[in-house]
Amino acid sequence: MAAPLRITQIWRYPVKGLGGQQLTSTDLGRDGIALDRVLGLTHDRVPLSPFGHWTTYDAFHALDARPDLGGFSARAIDSENGAKIEVRTPRGETAAVTLDSSGAIADDSALTPGTVSRWFGTSTTTARLVSSGSHLWDLADAPISIINEASVRAVGRAVGHDLDPRRFRANLYVDSDEPWSELHLLGRTITIGGVELEVLRPIERCQAISVDPTRGGRDINLPGALYAHFGHLFCGVYARVVRTGEIHDGDPIDSDRRPQPAVSLAGATVNEARSAPRPGSISRVEAPARDAASLLIEDSTGTLSQAAPGQHLRLHGTSGERPWWRNYTISGVDARGVRITVRRLEDGLASPIVHDLRASADVLVSGPYGEATADPQGPDHLVVLTAGIGITPALSIARALQDANSDRAVDFVHVDRSREAIPHWDEIERAATALPNVRHHLFLTRSDAHPGVHHEGRPTGEFLSSLITDASQTELHVCGPATFLQDVRHFAAERGIGDDAIHADPFYSPRHDVPEPREAPRAGPFRVEFARSGQVYEWDPSCGTLLDLADKRGQSLPASCRAGACGTCAVKVTGDVFYTLEPVTPAPAGQTLICCAVPTSDVVIS
Ligand code: FES
Structure with missing residues (x-):
């Protein structure tokens, strides 16, 4: 039986994007932990919301595109004259600003705009410390992020690294000895003493978790590793506070014991809702042919019931000796869920486990995936x-x-x-x-x-x-x-x-080798045209990937994992490119994952 879930660490991060401050106890209010993400470092390329309103994360410098920020940290110090937020550089320099009671910066004479610009600006980007009068969480409605240290250990075992959980920048670290058990909390209310939290949705990860939390800089392609070994990019869950109160290190966590409740992924993008691993349960098992099993799977989000004919789902295995995931084409859809039909391969890793699943078993499932669909009313x-x-x-x-x-x-x-x-x-x-x-x-x-x-x-x-x-x-x-x-x-x-x-949807097999960055094969310089804005820039290897170049030059292009796994950055590129980081999922036909690609000729990005 798994050990009960407990809080192992409590953290707040007064400046979004920087390392944080460990607490032994805290009050959890409706707005989460006081002084968490009250300041951000804006690059002024995305307008900020009016004071007092949440601002989207892409208005700020963040670890995914700025791994050098990993060596900086911030802490909040309460004083008679208002809270001070002190920033510490990797070299040990410190300076603070003082906030007034509304959360606005009242005194920046010690940490001046000039110092902020010197510490955080780059040759192509400005940096300004701003208060929005609101908490700058990644999502407007989710003040608390929770990481299960057992999941971090499982990822570490899979990649052969002893991972520091602080890479994941959670507010609450918990531990139960059972990897991924936090995903089974989705849709549930958890209780910590008198405090209640509703667990909303899983956290999709990006290259920010590849950053060494003490020295800064990327030291491992962790989103690539997550995807390769576990078939998804998620680790941890977001929660909102339902009943406020005080929590402490070591507090036990209880969750309601209802059968798996419905999970709402409201607020998630279509891509996140599809690719988020979430609890599913097996409601029926059949043996429709020799060596074949059909499983009816109910999806706690209802997303799979929208699958088009020809699409597939993914099972994410947490049982067996090592993590596994497999794609299975959906063989039937109805309002309650979807059916998969699996042939048993005696020398396979996953199919014997799937064949052993019984009705009422819990699984982690994601999807639907796949472009090869058939329209029942098509003309041809x-x-x-x-x-x-x-x-x-x-x-x-x-x-x-x-x-x-x-x-x-x-x-x-x-x-x-x-x-x-x-x-x-x-x-x-x-x-x-x-x-x-x-x-x-x-x-x-x-x-x-x-x-x-x-x-x-x-x-x-x-x-x-x-x-x-x-x-x-x-x-x-x-x-x-x-x-x-x-x-x-x-x-x-x-x-x-x-x-x-x-x-025809080519199924790509799980790969367990994690791609690591390679040198750009040609030094250029090459001309890169961003067709949408009409801007043209020169690329050389110091610019990084095409997505890095876009970021540095203020070209706002969609991106998420920055590891060639989520497909968000896929775009048509005219010209020749080379993947300096081999994508873990193939790009859609005719497109390039620009988070992993560099030019090897002049190119145009559509
Ligand atoms: S941002 Fe995810 S594949 Fe490029």
């Missing part, structure tokens, strides 16, 4: 070509066609060893019976084929050609082994079916 003839356990998208497409009572012309072509090996083939048959323009064609490679019912062997090019009347109005949806996909592409090329009419 759809040919769904699947092999083996690749039948799973065909099942969700068949169900969506029936739900929409579609009259779309669809041919399902499936190849498998034997009839007993195929899970849920009856669902394809039912769709073909119920809908006027749906046909199915089953190819069996072993001996139980019945002429007229099943075909023997594999579909030939001639057979596939017989299905297609107009190549220009045909879409192919393909799922199966790589060789099967290759054969289909070869056939499509011969029949004049364009690549953009072939929908």
